[in-house]
Amino acid sequence: MSSSNPSSSKREQLLNTALVLFYREGYHATGIDRILAESGVAKMTLYKHFKSKDELILAALEARHARSLEYFRAGARLPPREAILAVFDSLHGYLQQSDFRGCAFIHAAAEFHDREHPIHRQAAEHKDFIERFFHEQLQRLGLAEPGKLARQLQYLMEGVLVMAHMHGPADQALEAREAAEILLRSAGL
Structure with missing residues (x-):
């Protein structure tokens, strides 16, 4: 043993x-x-x-996803509106880490651009998970058709990651949080 x-x-x-x-x-x-x-x-x-470098990359992405999963599960215990906005608060903290280099999943999808490649698929599955998180929170808030708003919230989040990587971390997540609040209010939430 x-x-x-x-x-x-x-x-x-x-x-x-x-x-x-x-x-x-x-x-x-x-x-x-x-x-x-x-x-x-x-x-x-x-x-x-x-067995291969690709298998190691897949394991690394799975480990990153597992860390994210813990955060999102904790967030799901909050009231749904707070859970949605907490994503942007947490993202702001993530951007401030000295080793911030963008999104590992976006990088993986970019380097393995064939959508059928297992590494690209795993990166896409992580992004699908985030959309589902937003979707579930919006359902908890009583929104009958949350798909479009869930995607819009994710677009804000993904834009934060890309722009902070390209231009350096600043207040992108806080500004996106403000936009998320406007989207939620306009949906009556």
Whole structure:
């Protein structure tokens, strides 16, 4: 039983190193040798856990998604209007982190632009999850047809990520929060 802990620990080391490097430098630009050197893990160990670099990227994206899932689940416990606006408050905090480099999922979709590629599909699934979050909150508020407004809220969020990445983080999320409030009010919410 204790032998599984070191194996799990090495897998986490690889995954955490890959998460940082992929996010900071890009998926294609980050080579396996660099991940191995920075993680201190042997190549055999890498291939024991991940059959390919693509599999490692998929695992890294899944780990990022799991972190987001925790946040959105916590937000779903708030009253729905607050949950929607809290997304923008949290996003503002995220932009202020010193290692902010944009959205890992947008980067993945851009680098793996074929919509049928598993990495692109996984990035798209993450974005679908966010739209569903907004959709569910709007349903909780009693909006009969929340699809369009859910997408509009997501467009605000995605625009924040892109513009903060392109121009540097500032108050994009706070300004988008104001726009979200206007959209909610105009929907009678």
